[in-house]
Amino acid sequence: MFDIETSQGWPMPVLDDLNRPLFEGMKEGKVMVQKCADCNTWLAPSAFICEACGSENVPWVEVSGKGELYTYVVYHRAYAPEFESMVPYNVALIELEEGPRLLANIVGIANEDLQIGMALKPVFQEVAEGLPLLRFEPA
Numbered sequence: 001m002f003d004i005e006t007s008q009g010w011p012m013p014v015l016d017d018l019n020r021p022l023f024e025g026m027k028e029g030k031v032m033v034q035k036c037a038d039c040n041t042w043l044a045p046s047a048f049i050c051e052a053c054g055s056e057n058v059p060w061v062e063v064s065g066k067g068e069l070y071t072y073v074v075y076h077r078a079y080a081p082e083f084e085s086m087v088p089y090n091v092a093l094i095e096l097e098e099g100p101r102l103l104a105n106i107v108g109i110a111n112e113d114l115q116i117g118m119a120l121k122p123v124f125q126e127v128a129e130g131l132p133l134l135r136f137e138p139a
């Protein structure tokens with residue numbers, strides 16, 4: 001999804017026209033998702049074409065960020081050295097009330113207390129200077 005640079009030990013996204021609205025939104029505390037303007041399909045970030053209908057009209061739209069835990073995994077091994085200090089950490093699939101599902105970490109709760117279906121809300125955490133990340137916490 002992103003080319004990688006590092007800052008303060010964190011992989012940093014390289015912004016381009018496809019992903020800039022996602023990261024600019026995070027700086028403003030907004031949860032942004034792409035949605036096809038022609039067929040209303042929610043799309044994974046940085047899509048340049050709709051996977052359902054082929055439309056190139058795939059704008060970013062702001063969503064509430066409220067949702068629930070759809071599923072998750074807990075990583076006990078770091079697959080990149082930058083994340084070794086975070087182990088064990090979760091990676092969750094959150095289903096937003098508007099319908100799309102996003103991948104993110106859940107914070108503010110122990111991994112062993114995570115429960116499928118629990119209500120979540122967005123939280124933005126600055127993990128490196130100039131890089132707020134969208135994460136979720138119990139609502």
Ligand SMILES: [Zn+2]
Nearest residue numbers: 036039050053
């Ligand atoms: Zn479409």
